[in-house]
Amino acid sequence: MTAAAAARSILTRLHEVMASRLHPQGKLDQVVQIIGESLDSEVCSIYLLREGMLELFATRGLEQSAVHVTRLAIGEGLNGIIAEHVETLNLAEAAAHPDFAYRPETGEDKFHSFAGVPIVHRERAVGTLCVQHADPRRYEDVEIEALQTVAMVLSELIASAGLVDEESSALGEALSGPQVVQGLTLVKGIAAGCAVFHQPRVHIDHVVAEDTEAERQRVYRAFDKMRDQIEAMASQAEFGVGGEHDEVLQTYKMFAYDEGWGRRINEAIDSGLTAEAAIERVQQRTRMRMREIDDPLLADRMHDLEDLSNRLLRIVSGQLGTAATQGLKRDTILVARNLGPAELLEYDRRRLKGVVLEEGSLTAHVVIVARAMGIPVLGRARALRGLVREGDEILLDADKGLVHIRPTQQTQDLFAERFAQTRQKQAAYAELRDVEPFTRCGTRIQVMINAGLRDDMAALSLVGADGIGLFRTEFQFLVSATLPQRERQTRLYRDVLEAAGDKPVIFRTVDIGGDKAVPYLDNENADADENPAMGWRALRLALEREGLMKAQARALLEAAAGKALYVMFPMVSEPWEFDAAKAVFDQQLAWLRSQKKMLPDEIRFGAMLEVPALAETLDLLLPKVSFISIGTNDLTQFLFAADRANPKLAERYDWLSPAILRFLKRIVLGTAGSGVDLAVCGEMGGRRLEALALLGIGFRRLSITPVAVGPIKELVRKVDLAEITAAMAGWLSSPPASLRTELQAWAEARGIETD
Template sequence: MTAAASARQILTRLHEVMASRMYAQGKLDRVVGIVGESLTSEVCSIYLLREGMLELFATKGLNQSAVHVTRMAIGEGLTGVIADNVETLNLAEAKAHPDFQYRPETGEEKFHSFAGVPIVYRERAVGVLCVQHVEPRRYEEVEIEALQTTAMVLSELIANAELIDEEEALGLSAKQSGPQTLSGLTLVKGLAVGRAVYHQPRVQITQVVADDIEAERQRVYRAFDKMREQIDTLTGQADFGVGGEQEEVLKTYKMFAYDEGWSRRINEAIDSGLTAEAAIERVQQHTRMRMREIDDPLLADRMHDLEDLANRLLRIVSGQLGTAASQGLRKDTILIARNLGPAELLEYDRRRLKGVILEEGSLTAHVVIVARSMGIPVLGRAGGVRGIIRDGDEVLLDATAASATVRPTTSVADAFETRFAKTREKQAAYAELRDVEPFTRCGTRIQVMINAGLRDDISALAMTGADGVGLFRTEFQFLVSATLPQRERQTRLYRDVLDAAGNKPVIFRTVDIGGDKSVPYLASDIADNDENPAMGWRALRLALAREGLMKAQARALLEAGAGRSLHVMFPMVSEPWEFDAAKTVFDEQLAFLRSKKKLLPESIKFGAMLEVPALAEVLDLLLPKLSFLSVGTNDLTQFLFAADRGNPILAQRYDWLSPSILRFLRRVIQNSVGSGVDVAVCGEMGGRRLEALALLGIGFRRLSITPAAVGPIKELVRKVDLAEISAAMTTWLMDPSIDIRRELTLWAEERGIEVD
């Protein structure tokens, strides 16, 4: 029997039970009998959550005297593990599992095989449906799928019969009264205050069992069509302009929307007898379970994109179309979601949307790219949000400190507001420095530039008064695209960026993908078993190997720079020959355009990123070929210390102000003296006031940083005497036993220089 036929047989009988006037306990007793008989299983049992414990509510095959007597905590025994992890177990020998617990009152000692599935209500396990058999065997996939479908029906029965306490099931009662603090992962820094609004009003599935399978299938087909129309409409309304990164994000969505495997699984669930809503939810539950098993964060992000689409499809097919965005935000809002697609974020009113808290989310997610461009603080990995935050609760979001306070006391709210007000005052003061050039006290002009990756980021030049774009990350367009961006699309983006920058320089870094910035359409270029992807097949290495990719980008940049100055920088150069090979690609494309009588850039300056320590040993060979050099402190630090910056345990272990880093950077500066090459620091290090002070002290005169840091760094520069800080740094670096961070902090405080 097929999975669909087996499930349909069970559903037909369950439908009759649910439609009967029988009391709830009687219905559960009938259900275990139907499931056990249909799967020829000697035991079928239902456990439900009550008073924080999983209680045996009904059984066929175990001792009836154990009903309402046997109870287990969440996480206790096999049943507790299923509920705790919201996962399926399928065991040929139950006793071999490390979490197995024997309950003598049930009489289950003679049964060996065990399979169990969670009963899920509003995304949380509220019970467990399990079967057992005397003979040791693993249950077949068809049987597991039948159990999972039955569990969906049970969820509806349990909720309607009020067999569980909804607040207890959702973990609300104890945690949703009084102040609470959430911690998570900083995705986009910033402070925000607002009222909690859930992004996705719950879609209530009122009918699980289908009356007409073909009618349900047609409803799903129509919903797919409407969903695709919505994404097409969003593309046309892109705030970043047609052809921008947002359109690329939506193209990735389209790829998932047309995925045959996804639609096939939904159709198979309908074949089993489920309504369109229940079928989508059934497949979505399976996706969530898969996500819990995925260790690859990039693959998990793509699965989140698929879930985002599933939520949209479910709302369409149910007629419950509105997200909080469509209903409109009426107050300053902190948006709450499990995860959020970038397309959905763009639907919100920016005037009201102050911050976002995600139960999941990662630094590589598409939504983070868009949120950073919009200037919206985002806190991710905030587990248990739904059990802590109610709709309408006041939330103080400190994404910089990776925390949020819910329902704060008056004193906590006042303290936060005072801090927030000071932040706004500082921002206002920094804004006044927009047109002030950053000269030190001794009269040296320091260049302060911004890092960017979206065309919208270029507006920060005017707002901050920065000297230009020291790093434009061209890979953002590649990361949010479902396919390799066409040359024409790349040209349009680069031309728009140059137009927006006006007479200020923009340094375009050629594409840096691979490693932690994987893209599906180049998956074959990257080794699956790359144990250290940050040090693997990525950036210039990958681009030189993909000749077409490098040529297309070179041509796009040259065409975009026609009639003006063009600055091009190559990432992750390890040896001079790599720079030569990359420049040759540009020279060949330049010759081609010249042969076609095309308008060419007035001047082209080439530079390199110093991220790989090996390059510092051959700078004397490379410098004569360069116009500028940018030290990428983010990657350089992890390479010098052999410490993955994505590892939270190691992230705080190695200090940018350690003698090893500062001595290395000073040596780079010293070896560049007299070369005529501008040397800059490009990365987070230059945007932190204390670290920037140290960089000035060892000889750096150009910093490329986040737009938000421009004001604070300008203000810092104007208080510094370079001779004084240089002398201090020289003294401290001669004695490695000195705590430079402490000494530098004291030095700054003595001179009234505020540090981070």
């Protein structure tokens, strides 16, 4: 008899029991009789978790007086081991197992062979099903598989009867007690909320099939749809080009077309399971195998198969939407394996407080968008999904790279203090909204914000910034599956300018390519980029793809009709690149003029100085530009030859090192008296100690994240420029062992609070 036939024979009889009007105990008593008879086994017993202990609920072959009397702790005895590890045992001689625990009241001393499987409900063991025989023998694979299939049906029976003791599951301690998971800080910040899975888990309500052939066809259709999705993934922005995403994609393809996987699901359907239950049945077997794998690479591949099984389960059940489509009901910490920028933008920003990813990298598209949205993100939290349940309370400390699951009261109290301090500071900063940032000596400092989304414009008035010092136009490109049409670009730019009113908006032309790859602009050179940040990206890409630059130039010019337009070109390495980019705008301007179109009242062009080479030709560039913005993020990694996407290097090189500060001071001196506006644009200007240093070397304009505007305004009002300029000059002339330490002490001595 095949495994499917054996299981189908049992399920047919169990279906009748489940449909009967017997009380739950009566049903369980009949179940053990049916299984024992079908497998010709002298003993069949069911243990269920009650109050943290495995309790004998029903038996055929053991002493009936032991029912509801015999109890085992998790990890105690053979059944305790099965529940603790969610694994199957098959023993010819039970007493020879080191964890065998003899219970005399059961009368089991005359039985030698033993086989047991976990009863799993919502991924957790809530009981065990075991059989025993007097003669020493290992049970056949066909019998074990029949037991595993029956255990699935039992999980539905005991759940519907209210016999599942959720908090006493085999993973009870891990899934009810506090846990702390470490990860990689992707976007700093702290947040609190309940756990919500980006891809909600599918809970199976019906296990036994009414029509086996209909279930098989449902699985075939789901496989076809899943394979189409996998093929389409290759063109989705979040998978990028090459690298680890490509490896995941290839693994997905391997499993999606694996005949063995499909065959095992088919066999489970043959045994009488529904399509959902059959997929889950095979998935349970995969999880059990994963627990036996020591090879981390192979374990990762098994995780990929589980991920794909979840996808197939969602398709066959019709539960295709993400948590975003269902709407967030309360403050939420989103849990996902990975996330694309467009998916993040689907969520309600009022409810979404933080994101925790099992994967994720510092340069992932979603991180760029999350930083702009002010949402803390933690990545590389590898073990998270096995430790957290939907709705669990989570405290996210992305500053320290930690996520607290079901936190202790002490941890909650500490976080409450931090939140209170943050709210107190925010309230004080909010009072500075309409206050102009003058230094103690009366110098006006311009404080602008960085933006990239239409919704970001609201922050302009909320924080009282002087304007948008950097509008990242690439966000529209990153969250789109196809190249945004010129009309769409025009609408966005026009909306942004209208929202800004009289305040200036500096539009940076698109900075994509390299580590911000988009599939619709694939290039044979992109795959070969060993250092994407220094590769085919930004202005280099735009000048080569002239159609892209022309469309954006026209969109910006049309959107700014009757207004002032500020255009900034990213990653200019030499003056001729600025000339070439400006020529594209000049051509489009001439065409619009020839068509009698309304034009901008004023156009100012500038460049981002982030490639160190440009500093060596500053004298050639200055006559051509109206302003220069220093992109400190890229400039720092280029100066130090340190990839900021590499976690080992991300924090290694200090913005307050003499090397970077001397370089920046040279640029200040080089632009002095030229009439060209100079700004720092990046994270460096939004950190109080770093901003203090920038003021001391001559910068008077900062473009930073909206949340940093209040703290920087408050700082500016405490600074005497003559004092800090003299101090910085001394330190840069003769650098101390730690300029950061010296500056910190200098600030504290004057009552200037730093980060």
